[in-house]
Structures are given as structure tokens and as C-alpha cells.
Amino acid sequence: WDADGLSCKYGGFLSDIDRFDPLFFGISPKEAELADPQQRLFLQEAWHALEDAGYSPEELDGKKCGVFAGVNFNDYPTDKFAADIRFFTGNATSILAARISYFLNLKGPSIAVNTACSASLVSIHLACESIRSGTSDMALAGGVQLMTTEQIYILAGAGGMLSAKGRCRTFDDRADGFVPGEGVGAVLLKPLDSARRDGDHIYGVIRGSGINQDGKSNGITAPSAPSQTELTTDVYERYHINPETISYVEAHGTGTELGDPIEVQALTDAFRKYSDSRQFCAIGSVKTNIGHPQAAAGVAGLIKVLLCFRHGKLVPSLHFRKENRHIGFKETPFYVNTRFTEWTTPPKTPKRAAISSFGFSGTNAHVVVEEYPRPVSSESVSQSSQIIVLSAKNEDRLNAYVGKFMAFLDKRNSNPLPTLADMAYTLQTGRKPMEHRLALLVSDTDELKAALNRFIQKKPDAENLFLGNIRTDKAASGFLFEEEEGKEFIAGLVRKGKLGKLAQLWVSGAHVDWKLLHSDQTHKRVPLPGYPFSKDLCWIGTKDQESGTRIRRSAVKDDRGQDSGYP
Template sequence: MDGKVAIVGIGCRYPGGVDTPGDFWAMLAEGRDCTTPPPDDRFDTSIFWHPNRTPGKLYNRCSGYLKCNVFEFDRQFFKIPPDEANHLDPQIQLLLEVTWEALENAGIPPRSIRGSNTGVYMGVTSSEYLSLTVHPFSNISQYTNSGTNSCMVANRISYEFDLHGPSFSIDTACSSSLYSIHLASEAIRKGDCSMAIAGGVNLMLLPGTTVGFCQAGMLSPDGKCKSFDASADGYCRSEGAGVVVLKPLSRALKDGDRIYSVIRGGTLTNDGRTPGIANPSYDAQLDLVEKACAAAKVHPHNIQYVEAHGTGTKVGDRTEANALGQILGRGRTKEDPPLYIGSVKSNFGHTEGAAGVAGIIKLALMISKSQIPRVVHFSTPNPDIQFDVLNIKVPSSLVQWGGDGTRLAGCSSFGFGGANAHLILEGFPSRNVHLAIASSDKVMESQFEGGTEDESKTIMVLSGNTKAALKEQVERWIAFITDTIAFDEDRFQQSLYTAANRYQHHVERLAIVVKGPHDAVQKLNLLKREEKLKTAVDGKVPEGAERGKLAFVFSGMGTQWWGMARTLALEDPVFRDVIQRFEGVLNTLGVDWSIVDMLTKETDPDKINRTGEMVFYTMCMSGLRREYLRTLNFVQNQ
């Protein structure tokens, strides 16, 4: 696919309770402002606040903070001992959880990529937790260095998920996570890794950095990023974490993945020597965008939108917007659609090490939704930006992203030390991915509660690391079916398929025979009330068993095995395919009889028993649904 890289999974934590890609899009579509005063688990702003720029003080009260308690971490889920977890930077803890969620969002069971050549590229700009934990020195433990060193932001992910590809943390200030995504994409193109996990993180645990930016006059007194607006007076610091899962486009298509968007290419540059190390360079930004278009093999005129750095500073916005218009507005006329520009920083502030990936997530969602959300706090255009001359437009409402051609968009991120990044993304034609539910996924109701063979039901599987987690999954499924898919039968069946085949199964498991979404909700509510169901089976996987693979062996033990596995051979296409492949192997050895015929056609017990003289079926099973189903069929055929 000419070096194109697909974004197949997204995980995130951003201000405003944005914990999923769905939350992220809802925030954008609704145009919410998510900045707030610091939560109770941080610091008291009243101690540090002063209305004027004063040494040791900060003049803004609001920033973008996560709603969750960043010091809470499910260490048991990752099997991390208490003392080690206590010395593990919350930024690393946050990324472990978000990485898991990104993989599951991609339909990749995290344990399925153990030992794989998967790369990890993470942007990070601070380690305030180290400052919190090393005073007095008696607090330092054997885990302090390994838990707080910035290299561990990436390496801990590789360790916990057992990934063997390249792994490193990147600090280029505010462009760190976009650098990470670009380097990860390039590594995939070069073959350095077969898949990559890329993103960034930023947490504001101490007031010191904010005080420093206040002393530099960079922050907005009201804690709002008023991107491209005449009232822009500085940016708002924020925190968050974002992760994207990247694959070669060709492999994503082969794997049947959902593709949010495709990274065509991009580039990295530096401003070099400017009048000040933190000052943006107009010429450098011209050069950056032009080189990115060349790398992506895209004519600048065809770019329709740019997710800009857009921090809401007078000089920064003016420099960036005019540079974008100069390069991307080239060749446009008044009759052409405008170049739209926007910035997610207007919603929740500048997340610094996690800012670039926030822009990529926004852009990927926009492309997949075919909509451009409005820029919050934009009302009066910055008079220093040549909007009309350059045919640039900032959306003030939710815009439908129309047109017949491929959607093309750019994403910029600038580090305040001069490290710049720009990536170009494109849409990918939506496909009707056929999530076939095999006939063996249907269980005759006659096997339960006296139903007829004409009525069919489907296996629904849930799992969790603990019984409490499994109970929470029951509640989430009820909400998902009721609120999200709204009892849509097709989406319900696809969801069951994905849950069974493309999610990680944990030790506490539950399988329910259901007939459609309404029946599922009824039964889930009964289980929530801890009522027993004949059509539900639960249990715990024995210690260590989840690391192995499941095989069924039909060895033949006499006439009591007549017709053994016949139902599987007739109804289960996966089983039948394995038998046919095994038969091909036997044919090469000169065997002159057919296993398939004996299972599906023969009724002579002597001939049937010949198939029982060998172990003819060994196949790996993925997921409880298939385990339960095969066991059910096995019992029925004894």
C-alpha cells in the first residue's frame, strides 16, 4: 500500500471525563470547554495564586485536569507488587491502562502480541513524581529509579506487554507525541517493527512548571486557549494521555481491522537559531509543511483541514496560520472550499507531551465521522491572520466534511525548543466488514429449557480478572446495548463476535445463551441481581491454563463413540476446515479413505470407528464462546 500506515486503535484520557474515543468525539461535537481548577489531590491554588505576574506565584486558576484520581492504579490487573507500584510514576501507570484500552479498541487481545516485533514510542516531557518521592532521601527505594526514569515510560509498556520491537521515550517538549507517532510510522515503513504503539502523556502534579510559564507570560489568565481569536492571550496547560495503534495498511486490511484513518507521511524539522529559543519561526513552519506534503506525495492544494498547534498565543497563532495559508492556500481561488484550521486545545488546553497525539486522535475521528467540529472560544478572528487573503476558515459550528474525493488533512505540533512535526492523514473508504457469525455460534434452543430446533440462540461471553470486574462487565453490557447500539440486531451480533474473538479473555468467565439484544438485557439484569439462569455458565480458568492452547482429542474407544464429532463436522465451518486440511495431509501419506466422508456420510459403525483409531483433531480455540460451544457439542455427541 505504498508505505501507508493505518490507525486501527485509539485509547485516551483527557480532561472533561474523556476516557474513550466515543467520549472524545462527544466532547468535540458538543463543543465543550473542559478546563477546571485543580482537583483536591493536587495542590491548593490559593497558596500560589496572585493576580499579577509575581515571583513564585501563578496568575491563572484553571487548567485542564483529568477527572479520575491519577494516583489510583489497578496494580493487581498488571500483577505489580504494592511497593513497586507505589514508586511507579502515575504517567507510566496511566499509559499502561490506556495502552491496554487502545489494543482492545483495535480488536487485538493484548496477550496475543506477546513476543511480537511491536514497537513502543512514547512522548513525555516531565517527571514531577520523582520530585514528589525523593524527599527525604529515606523515601528512595530499589524501585525509585526504574519507576520514575523517563526511559521507562516506553520500556515499561514493552516489559508489561512482552513486546520485542523498538522501544523508547521521546522528549521534544510539546511536539513529543507527534514525533513519537511519526517515528513509529517510519519504523513500520522500514520494517523495524510489524506494529507500533505510539502516543504520549502529561500530568501536572506540582505547581512549579506552571509558575515558570507564568513568569514567562505564556499562560492565559482565564485558563482558556482562545485559538486564532482576537482575544488570544496565552495558552492553558493541561494533562492527559493518548495512544494510537499503528499497522501497515496492507496488514490492517488483511486482518479485517477497523481503520480510523491512514497516515500518508510527514516530516520533522527544527527552527534552528531564532530571536529566542521559545519563539516560533515563520520560515521554519513554511519549510515544515512543504516538506511534509512532499513526503506524503500530496499537493498542498488538496489539503482540506489542518489540526493546528493553535495554542492561543498572539504570536504563535499568527505565525502558524499565515504559514499554513501560504503553503496550503497556494492555487486556491475564492470559489474553492476554504482551508479549515482548528485546535483541540480550545476544548481542554495544551497537554504538552500528549498534545500531538490528541490532535491525531481528533483528526482520525473527524475523518471517520466526516465532520469538522467547531473551535471553542472563537468569535472574533485574530486581525493579524490573513483569513480572507489566504482563504483560511476557523469553523464556528459543526461542519459536514463533504466532497467526493479523499479526505486529506494535516496535523502540526511544535516544541518550544524548536522541534517541529507535521503529519498528513487521509480517509480510507468505509467498508462493510463482514463479521460472519459461524453457524456453530448458534445453539439449538432445544438444548435448553425445552425449546424447538427452529429457534436459535447466540453465545454471549464476558470475562474479568475478578468476580467484581466480571460483575462490572455485566453492567457495562447492559448500558452498551441500551444506550450505545440501541438494541440494533446487526450491531449486537457484531459486538458479540468481537467480544468473543477480538478481546482478551480473563480468568473469571461467563457465557450466556441469548436470543437478540432484548433477551440479552433481560438476562444480564437477572444476573446483575445474582439470580440463577439455566442458560448461563460461569467459572474460573485454572491457574496457568490461560497461557496454554485448547485442543480436543477424539481417540476412539468403541461403539459408544458412534457419530462422535459429527455435529461439529456438519455445523462448524472452522472444525470442518481443520478436518479437510488434515485429510489432505493423510492423502499425501497414501491413505485411501476419507475422514470427512466417514463423519458426514457413513453410518457403518465399523467404518466410523476407524476414524477413532487416531487423534485427528487438534486445534487452538480463542475465547470462552468457542470453548463453551465445542464443549457443548462434545457433550451432545457422547
């Protein structure tokens, strides 16, 4: 990019947006090259969201699963290829959501939503409404935003919206605009009762959501405090939520001199209908960390809150020194959280957060989300043997998958590892079995790590480690186990608990109904590492597979002139 003349020379950028795994999704490299990279990125993120939830494509095939994707502009430079039909489908906004439904044969609504900065939170609300109405049994929802040219910098800069200093100083008196950012995120939504019944991992519970429109205001892009107050009040009244029970607000908070005070005043007016208490609720904005990811801003805020639930912490809102002179926090229910601290609530009161997202289109969204009690593990110290299965499209990706899983097992934080039985169940039933396969027969996580290490050390003949390629192994077996007798034989092995034979047959390409192995037990789907997609270069005009064509974009510098990564 040519940064000369731009009012803001900073941004929160994603890496590898010119990379994609087209063959994984049955897309030709040429079609992928012509497609809006936002389509490609959201497709991969949606796949990972389903993996994280523990749902395989086979389980979703033909189901009423909706897809609601927030998307803004597309500035991918494809003008010279406009006559190609692959350009037509690859850059149509409607296809961004529909491509996921097509690939997985999902039968719920598939809708791309463009309300600008509120698009992903509006998508989440629409997904909730679709589930409530019965048009979806579950739904993928989220958003994506990339900037492949300096277009947004030129246009938003001309409107005086961007920070010349390169910081989103939300609620601060030095606020001078936002810093553009990129992002992608997706979540899987289900009715709470269904999620409990199906043993799903639940990150949080959406207690209520709503959307509205500013109508006529001081300008078509100007925020409206009355409309924001009306929206939040409506959500609290409709879903019987007392805002006194909300202990954190993830604000829209773009860091503008007048927009931030309007948002705080609107929230204060809504809260005051229930409580006169002051400064009991923390407030912050993820935009101080990653910039303003526009169409992905709402889902970024939701994921931030869900991670705070998971770790029981509140994270600081950055760049806050002296409050905006037009706010006066001491007279409001809010205080800006500037510390990494425990998220505490009164006894028997769950952690509850509100998330706001306002589009410059005038479309506003507000969501209230609540923590879900962590389930207590019932697994004893003594564990039975389990079959851990991993598979990939090729040997290189299988090696990468094993590396991701090793890193996951070695990670130590406040959240303990899932039980071995739940990991086995999730990998067996919640992943698509692919060509290159690895099965490990282990009885605890130490054995699992040792077995994965043996694989990395190229010792496939080690005891209880099974490795196969179904293209060769299945052909050699003459597809014996696809016949009815073969299926009955495998079912018999499952009933008898012949784990070693099952593992060997599975890596050879035999279909195993793993649920039979767990029919007398209750297991949960648990979040585990997702598939390591290949990073093939897919960018117009580039032949060299080792280097992309994107011009290197400015690194963000902190106040001391060092790379910080925080706009």
C-alpha cells in the same frame, strides 16, 4: 496547590490520576505508589488501545510491535524515596515506554520521546517510520502529560506563556496565552494492507508525516515560520499530497498573540505553492476545548480528527469572536470553524485533515490523515447463535465490565452497533481470558441485553447463561481438558458447533481455540468496551484508601461563572 501568585489559576485536569490497578499488571502496590503516575496511566491506556483494536496479549506475544511514547517532565513528589530501586525504575522516562513492551513481551523498538509539546505527534511519526523501515510490524504510539505540582504554572507563567483569563482563545484577538492541561492517548498503527487483510477496524489512514527542527530562531523557544513552512511543504511533496484536498487543519494553536499568526502564515505559504483559493479549509484547535495537554497534545488532535471522521462532523473551535489582528483570514486558505456542522467534501474526495504540533524545543511535526471508507455490513436480519464472552480478574470487575457493556449496547448515535458475529469474534479472540468468566449464548442484540440483565439481577442459572471461576472450577475438573485428548475433544465440539458445551467448558477454565469456530467465515475486529480497571489508591504518603492526597484543583469557569469544563 497554593494558587496565590500564579498568573493562571485554571487548567484542564484528568480525574483519578492517583488511582491504578497494580495487580492487573503484576506490579506491587508499593512499587505502583513510587512510580510516576504517567507510567501507570499510559500503561492502562496502551492496554485499552490494544483492546479497542481487538488484539489479545497472546496474539502479540513476541511480535515486532513497537512502542513510542511522548512524555515531558515528571514532577511527582517522590524526593524522600529516591534511594529505593523501585523509585529508580518507576520514574525513569525510558521505562514509561519499556514497561509496556516488558509486560506484553513486545519485540519492536520501545522509545520514550521528549520534544515537549510535539512529543506525541513526533512519536506517531517515528512509529510510522519504524513500520516503513521494517523494525516494527505494528506500533503503539501516543503520549501522556500530568501535572502533580504547580511547577509548570510557575515556570511557564514566568515566561509569560499562560492565559490569565483561563481560556485558550486560539486565533482570537483576545488571545493571551495557553491554559495547561493533562491528557493521555494511544493509537495502534499498522500497514494499511495488513490491516485490511487482518480484518482490523480502521479509524483513518495516515497519508504522510514528517518532523524537523527550527534551528536558530528569534529565541530557543520562539516558533519559526520558515521551518514550519518547510516541514509542511516537504510532507506534501514527499507523499504527493495536494493541500487543496485538505479540508480541515488541526492546528497547534495554543492561543498566543504571536504564535498563532506565525502558524497561519506558515501554513498559508505552504498551501499557496499549490492553490490561490481562499477560505476553503476549516481550521481549529482542540486546546480550546481541553487546554494544552503538552506532551499529549498531538495525539489528542489526532483522536479528535478520527472522531470527526467517524461521525462525519466538524466540531467548533471555541472562544473565537474577533480574529487576531495579525492574521487576516480572508487572504488565507483558512477559516476558523465555530459551528458543529457536517464535514462535507466534493464528490469522490475523501475527508482529509492535517495535524500540526510544535515543541518549544523547536522540534515540529506534521501529519496528514484521511478517512477510511466505512465497510458495509453484510449481516442479514436472521442471525445464528453466538457465544459472547466476558472475563475479569474478580467478581467486582466482572460486574463493572457487564455494566460498561450494557451502556455500550444502549448507546444510540449515528454509528450502528457492530454485528453480533463480529462482537463475538472480537471478544473471543481479542481479549485475555481471566479468572472470573461469563459466557452468553444469544442470537441477537436484544437477547444479549436480556442475558446481561439476568446476570445483573443475579440469575446465573438462567438458560444460555454460563458463569464460572477457573480457580475453583478448573481445580474441580482436575485439569482434564489440558491433556491432548481433552484438547481434541474441545476441537471436536468446535467443529460440530456445540456452542452450549463450549461455553460451559470455557467458563470452567478450558482453553478454546475460538478461531476454529470461525474458520469458514470472515469476521472483523470491532471496537468494544475495554477492561474496567480497579481504582486502587496509589499515591505517596496516603494510607486512607477512600480519599487521595491531591489538593483539589480549581474548576474552570465560563464567562458566566459556571462550570464549563472548557479552558
